[in-house]
Amino acid sequence: MGYDETKCHSASEYWRTRTGFVFDAIESMRVDTTRSIQCPFCGETEDILWNGDRGFAQADFEHKCPGCHELFTHDTLRAGKFLQAVNQAKKDRGYCLP
Ligand SMILES: [Zn+2]
DSSP states (O other), X not given: OOOXXXXXXXXXXXXXXXXXXXXXXXXXXXXXXXXXEEOTTTOOEEEEESSSTTOTTSTTOXXXXXXXXXXXXXXXXXXXXXXXXXXXXXXXXXXXXX
């Protein structure tokens, strides 16, 4: 066993054709500099920079929503996703919480 460049290349091509994104995460951020994020407070969607001061890829990510002016972080986004899942589970008894 070892590194198989042919399989790696076919896997990355499969990823690229299925997702439209570059396989390498670092290269992908260089090509596509933003990520679309939905505000956990008002639901407005905005393209946010991956890098830069407090960008989405930074551990101390922080962003102020231009719609509702609430400040959110990775923790806020996680809490928002969890609350959405809880609300979905209340409506759909077959829904499994993540
Ligand atoms: Zn908002």
